[in-house]
Amino acid sequence: VSSLLSGCRTFKVLVIGDSAVGKTCLTHRLSAAQFPSCVEATIGVDFRERLLDVDGEMIKLQLWDTAGQERFRKSMVPHFYRNVHAVLFVYDITCRASFNSLTTWVEECRRNSLGQEVPRFLVGNKTDLRDVIRADGLVSQEQAKNFAKTHNMMFFETSAKCTSRPRCVREVPYQRDKVED
Numbered sequence: 001v002s003s004l005l006s007g008c009r010t011f012k013v014l015v016i017g018d019s020a021v022g023k024t025c026l027t028h029r030l031s032a033a034q035f036p037s038c039v040e041a042t043i044g045v046d047f048r049e050r051l052l053d054v055d056g057e058m059i060k061l062q063l064w065d066t067a068g069q070e071r072f073r074k075s076m077v078p079h080f081y082r083n084v085h086a087v088l089f090v091y092d093i094t095c096r097a098s099f100n101s102l103t104t105w106v107e108e109c110r111r112n113s114l115g116q117e118v119p120r121f122l123v124g125n126k127t128d129l130r131d132v133i134r135a136d137g138l139v140s141q142e143q144a145k146n147f148a149k150t151h152n153m154m155f156f157e158t159s160a161k162c163t164s165r166p167r168c169v170r171e172v173p174y175q176r177d178k179v180e181d
């Protein structure tokens with residue numbers, strides 16, 4: 001397993017967005033296929049990994065689960081964006097403020113990615129709450145699609161709490177302590 005992992009390509013995926021939109025839960029879901037029963041507020045950045053078999057090639061996703069606290073962020077932001085392969089901009093579909101903040105996050109990305117064209121994904125989380133929230137309180141898909149188009153992003157809605165596995169990928173047994181960078 002160890003030689004297999006050291007040889008596989010690693011993709012750094014940065015997860016950003018307002019606090020409480022579900023970034024930590026999403027990265028747990030991706031790396032452990034679980035919704036955590038309890039999460040603590042992220043401080044600075046946490047790392048989670050996921051090994052995937054994509055069309056026969058083993059790849060490693062290195063998920064950077066970030067937090068928004070100003071005092072931590074300032075010094076760390078350049079590290080977040082260094083050699084990044086993809087950025088996920090996460091908002092909560094039940095929290096319009098988190099959607100409105102996206103322009104700030106996009107601006108941070110622009111300032112720090114030094115002219116590189118980084119693949120960007122807009123992720124509306126907490127779709128499991130769609131039915132319990134009045135429709136006019138939700139961020140509409142139409143609005144999100146427009147935003148994604150304007151900012152050249154792929155758009156997805158999801159739920160870290162309740163989701164099905166993408167069909168294109170196969171789960172690979174993963175032994176964390178044997179991973180080399």
Ligand code: GDP
Nearest residue numbers: 018019020021022023024025039126159160161
């Ligand atoms: P972060 O600050 O962006 O990392 O957000 P967290 O992952 O810590 O989640 C904030 C809160 O939202 C927690 O209480 C989670 O249980 C909850 N949460 C996260 N994702 C979902 C989701 O998809 N659906 C629902 N209903 N709650 C969620």
Ligand code: MG
Nearest residue numbers: 023024041042
């Ligand atoms: Mg967090």
